[in-house]
Amino acid sequence: MIPAHPVISPVYRRILLSIFFIASLVIFLLIFPLISDLLVMLIVSIIITYVMKPGVAHFEHLGVPRVWAIAGVFVLTAVVIVVSLRFFIPVLIDQGFLLVAILKDIDFNAYYTSVVSWVDIRLPGFSDWVGMGQDQMQDWVGKFTSTVSAFLQQSTKLLAGAMNVLMLSAVVPMLIFFFLKDGSLFVKNLIEKVPNRFFEMSLSLVYRVDQQLGNYIRSILVESLVIGLMTWVSLEILGIKFAIVLGLINGLLNTIPFFGPLIAYFPIGLIVLITYDPPLVGLVWMIIILSAIQIFDNILAKPFLIGRSVDVHPATVLLVVLVGGRLAGALGMFIAIPAYKIIQVIVVDSYNHLKEYKII
């Protein structure tokens, strides 16, 4: 006699799911400050594991035993890091510091006053009408500066905390090693604890989520790298200063769908305006280059690398990025969408599997 499965009505199911989501979110928000360092460390390890995994599989494919395959990938990664430290990072740091020094020396108030007076000559009384008087501006600049610095400080604190742990204990490489070596055994042991009724569903779910996450993380990293390199090379060719920093900014912002590439125009535009002579020519070139890169990204890179997996509504992107920013500053904004994507894949696939296996 086959026992009949309990049937939950759709209304109750929705209520239960909503309660579950809200409760999970509240718990996450509550415990996040306590475990943020560890969480960042764990996420970093998982991301690097996903990046290294195909390399290990490739070595194994060639007949190399797993431990040696992992060692081989570690050595290759070390070579990449050493080469970056030798050639790429110093240039990046130099450019970064120089840029910060230039930005510090600029009198934004003077710029603003000249712009407002330019508008005032053409539209008399405009600045008073919109409440953009000199005092108001001082106030706004003050608020903006403190918000930005607090925002960056939060990220830096979070990153510094994780980096501290990283440097002191070298936990991340060890975690990556064990994830690569025994990750599948760990999953197997975990699934062994699952009740029989959910066993096949859980196994299928774990492998699907693993596959999707791996593809997503690898594709988004490759995409950002390609965009960053393209920006760097094209700006360098045009003789725009700080091309490497601008490439990094564009590559990073590209991880935020819809808004990231748009936001990128502002910091890059500002730097071009300050450093390029004549500024307007530089600005036009920059707009042409960034737009061309975006067209390339949307027509060729994204469909090829990510496919339809970036199916996130613009409103959701905005909300998620804001929540990420609130939780972990600028760093949070960058990892918000990948983190949301991870949760979305898990939740959507879990729901589909529960239905397919006739559990709900």
Added chain:
Amino acid sequence: MNEQDDKMKTESYTTEVDWQPVVISKEKRDIDIKEILTSLSLFSKLSQRDWRELSDLFHQRIYSDGEIIFEYDTPGLGMYIIIEGSARVLNIDLGGVKTEVAILNKGDFFGEMSLVEEVYRSATVNAIGKTQLVGIFRPQLKDLMHRRPKLGLLLMERLAIIIINRLREANRRLAESRDRIRELEAK
């Protein structure tokens, strides 16, 4: 007849269980499992390294009497081998009527088609008495094929032979049934 046989098997199995020591060491259990699995053509004559690699993929499950192992029309993920106990295979026709088609025992395996292709289960299988199974599943096999293509190919080849043999047997039975029907119609 089937029911009586089934009852007898279940009873003899229960007696066997009663005489087993209460605690079986993990090593002993693993040796038993290895013995049963290597007696199957699918896993026989493998090198030590291949066996080690393969045994990492096996999932051991224990089902109680009547518990469903998998259900008709759910996604098939892999095959199971019976290590201890028995399993009942139930076919479900379009009208939803369940018919018992086979009783499987120690050393038998089922669900092998879904190791090759993503198919929905064509039958419901449930445990008779306490049943211990070892399962091997498609995602892990695919991963193994990518990492260790030689071993993966060997397993796929053996699996193909098993499926071909089962198809041949099904064709033979079908031909026999046709002959029988013709004979009955002639009478």
